Amino acid sequence: MEYTKILYDEHEVIISAVEMIESSESLLNDDPEKWKVFCKKMIYFFRNYADKYHHHKEEQLLFPKISQENEVMGMNIIAEMLENHNDFRDYLSEIEECLNSDISKAFLKISDYCEHLSDHISVENEELFISVETLLSENDLETMMYQFQDIDRDLGEVKKKELEESLEEIKQMF
Ligand SMILES: [Fe+2]
Ligand SMILES: [Fe+2]
Numbered sequence: 776m777e778y779t780k781i782l783y784d785e786h787e788v789i790i791s792a793v794e795m796i797e798s799s800e801s802l803l804n805d806d807p808e809k810w811k812v813f814c815k816k817m818i819y820f821f822r823n824y825a826d827k828y829h830h831h832k833e834e835q836l837l838f839p840k841i842s843q844e845n846e847v848m849g850m851n852i853i854a855e856m857l858e859n860h861n862d863f864r865d866y867l868s869e870i871e872e873c874l875n876s877d878i879s880k881a882f883l884k885i886s887d888y889c890e891h892l893s894d895h896i897s898v899e900n901e902e903l904f905i906s907v908e909t910l911l912s913e914n915d916l917e918t919m920m921y922q923f924q925d926i927d928r929d930l931g932e933v934k935k936k937e938l939e940e941s942l943e944e945i946k947q948m949f
Contacts (some may be wrong), residue, residue, distance in 0.1 A: 777920075778908065778916040778917065778919065778920045779837075779904045779907065779908070779920075780920075781832070781920070781923045781924070781927075782829070782832065782837070782899070782904060782923070783826075783832070783900065783904065784827065785820065785825075785829040785832075786829075786899070787827070788824065788898045788939050788942070789821075789824070789825050789829065789892065790893065790896060791942060792817060792820055792821065792824075792825070792942055793889040793892060793893050795817065795894070795942065795945065795946060796817060796885055796886065796889045797886070797889060798949075799813060799814075799882075799949065800882070802948070802949040803878070803879075803882050807878050809949075810878070810949065811878060811881075812948070813869070813875055813945065813948050813949070814874060814881060814882075815871075815874065816884060816941070816945050817869055817885070817945065818867055818870060820938060820941060820942065820945070821867055821888075822867055823934075823938055824865065824935070824938040824939070825863070825892070826860075826867075827930060828927065828930055828935055828938070831861070831926060831930075832856075832926050833856070833860075833899075833924050834857065834860065835926065836919055836922050836923065836926075837907065837919065838853045838856065838857060840907075840911060840912060840915065840919060841853055841903075841906075841907055841910060842909075843882065844910050844911060845910060848906070848910075851905045852898070852902065852903060856895065856898070856903070858894075859891065859895045862891070863888065863891070863892060863895075864921065866884065866887070866888040866891075867884075867888070869884055870884045870885045870888065903908075
């Protein structure tokens with residue numbers, strides 16, 4: 776847990792964004808134009824935080840390391856997690872397209888996206904991150920933890936904090 780704390784913490788932030796989507800249906804019904812603005816801000820968050828900061832760490836460091844240590848996991852759970860990440864990217868583009876043509880469809884799609892994202896996070900929390908701590912040596916785990924921090928530094932720690940705080944501001948919309 777200690778070595779993957781940064782990933783667990785990011786999951787918590789992402790889940791709080793998922794919960795905001797789930798509770799936004801009344802905003803959609805009351806003020807569709809405002810929901811559209813809300814949805815665009817959330818897409819920005821998911822693209823920049825969930826994908827850029829979080830999935831990036833998993834894809835660049837965690838997944839290759841696990842695949843290297845355990846070929847079976849690489850072919851199964853890691854392949855599945857990678858496929859999910861690609862699906863998530865496609866979802867966001869589709870939601871964005873729907874926003875201009877069919878707002879109800881955009882809501883259904885983003886709800887679907889959130890359900891899959893939340894399932895994906897549960898698998899990582901309850902299976903993957905636990906097995907990684909038994910699979911890798913203490914030394915490898917420590918190195919990976921520092922590399923996670925390097926990724927945040929490269930992408931910008933201030934920007935990361937701003938993205939986390941942006942959720943509080945977006946919440947004020949409803
Ligand atoms: Fe993931
Ligand atoms: Fe994750």
